[in-house]
Amino acid sequence: SAVISQKPSRDICQRGTSLTIQCQVDSQVTMMFWYRQQPGQSLTLIATANQGSEATYESGFVIDKFPISRPNLTFSTLTVSNMSPEDSSIYLCSVDLTDTPSGEQYFGPGTRLTVT
């Protein structure tokens, strides 16, 4: 497995502001992903963070709202922009440790975001 860290672990933000979440892995990985878990719900994939190119977003998620950076093979950021209370969720990054995506993903500790 890998050691995955996220910062911040939690935050309380005011509506209209933006928050950037960082995800750091202790080894180089090809595939990194960002998920959202709304209260009482399961995990939903936001996007796949691609190193050296734009992220690939899932239906219902757009770059203007959730810009993602992936400057190298160990780091990624997710920004939640122009926040509203509906963005209150746990945000999780995950990695697939294989070179070709196997589906076996390991998750970071998550960022609990509350928007007031």
Added chain:
Amino acid sequence: EDKVVQSPLSLVVHEGDTVTLNCSYEVTNFRSLLWYKQEKKAPTFLFMLTSSGIEKKSGRLSSILDKKELSSILNITATQTGDSAIYLCAAGQGGKLIFGQGTELSVKP
């Protein structure tokens, strides 16, 4: 539309009981079925299944995939209070995972 459905949604048992959690899927380009345990925020990986009928075991936990029935089960024997958690299954489409709603398991002493 791709979907993963888990049952039951919640379950309360006593220590020592055996439980079976169910997961069914209807997913295009299905590659794998994964089980995770979520206690606080981060899901922790339990199993990944790709072949039908081959049981995977880890201690008191075991899981098997039935590709004909598009389903999987997770068994936990001799449950302990530390098994209390939400158990998530996910269908893998190569890189992408589609998660079910989860089963919330509560083990009472």
